[in-house]
Amino acid sequence: MKMLTNKEIKEIAIRQSAEDMGCKAADFLSEKNIVCKFCLGEKARRYYKEPITCNFVSYGNNVVAATMGEVEDLVSEYIEKYEFYHLFETPNMHWLEERLAERGYKICFMAEYYLPDVERIPNIQCLYETRILGQDDFKNLYLPEWSNALCSDRKNLDVLGIGAYDRDNLVGFAACSADCDDMWQIGVDVLPEYRQKGIASALTSRLAKEILGRGKVPFYCSAWSNIRSARNAVKSGFVPTWVEMTIKPANIVDEINSEAGK
Template sequence: MDRIVASQLASDYCCTFGDVLNGTNIFTVFHASEGQRRFDDDGKCFLKIAAANGKILCCGREDIISVLSKELKNADGQWFMEAKALAKLNKMISDYGFHIKQAHPFFVAAEKTIVTANDFDIVWYTQDEILQFAGDSRFDEAFAFSKTAPDVLGAAAYRDGRIVGMSGASSDSPKMYQIGINTIPEARGNGIGTALVEILKNAVLDKGILPFYGTALSHIASQRVAIKAGFLPAWAELITEQDSN
């Protein structure tokens, strides 16, 4: 397992580097600290679970962790994100007024690669320049405009004077930036998405930061983009949110 990923998960899940790498499922009560990836604006965490290194890391509120430390003590991390297991977990946390918000696989890339981008021009956007795209649904995956993970770098592919694709990097933590990508429908299938992700990956690595890429479990096209751009599967993760009234 990548040491930066292990270090980041240790911070996120309020455990030690050794806890992440050993073979035992880990259950910890959440406390906010510097360097964590945050998934909401209030800094609280009812429950989040990562499947990594063949095990699970569970972190959250003391009451639910007390229950899960018994129920999931021997859970197999490699199969934890199966529908049956997620349905069981969702039922358990529903008693507390919460539900699973999302469950995603994540990929990381530790090496730069040579990019072929001969049929379009690249235009770079700084953190301030990215703000012009707020509310632009064309780029809702490239830029999240999150207060806790600000968008810090963007790269657009221009063809014939118009944007045909956009990749963005958000500062999810001091150690790791997350990359997102949008390609306009008529430009899909010709490698623009892969090239933009690869270009931004290289730029993030040049900053001494590890790029990572998350997508939906069923979004095979997006996963293929990640793999073609030099990313490899690293961990899976679920987060929860409170039921609406």
């Protein structure tokens, strides 16, 4: 199978973002900010959950804001008020947050996404034995220590993984979920006592190659503040490619915060 190029990988990601929002792929390449009506496509990422009041996405050229009508005026005013790359920053976000609150909405998720640079994915030797794992191997691994690698709410999407073993004990684990038809998302966990040994990057980079070898696009997501995760992405051959910020009804955000606090 012919390996995807970096250009093809980014084109696939942009088409997927368009499917996720209801806009055109070309919108992300414009030099102008674009507001469109939000519409979750049939092939949207499978973890997206409505209601989504607005989603801001930037691939570094502009911002595309897919929004529902009830906040379209605020969103339009916001993206005209600041440079597109400042729309994801405080204190500018406070301007939007204050006005959203008056209508019963809040900023919810914010994340940075990475794609592989196929020309620089390294071959990193792991200090421990590694094994390729499939869905049948995951059954007993839906545990808190592997919650980044696997998702118990979407077990059917977890398709491929690589484990690092100290004797027969799993000490590091990278796995991916088939979040959309052409793109598989990587998550990785390493037990605390085994960190700082290069296990995460060895597993992440190898899993990226395994995914590419199957004709799919691996992608990686982290919060801006998760420096450890961002460093792993870069060390594993990934580069920052796009950012997202999502607005949801305030009661949904409050519910997420309530669950997280338990």
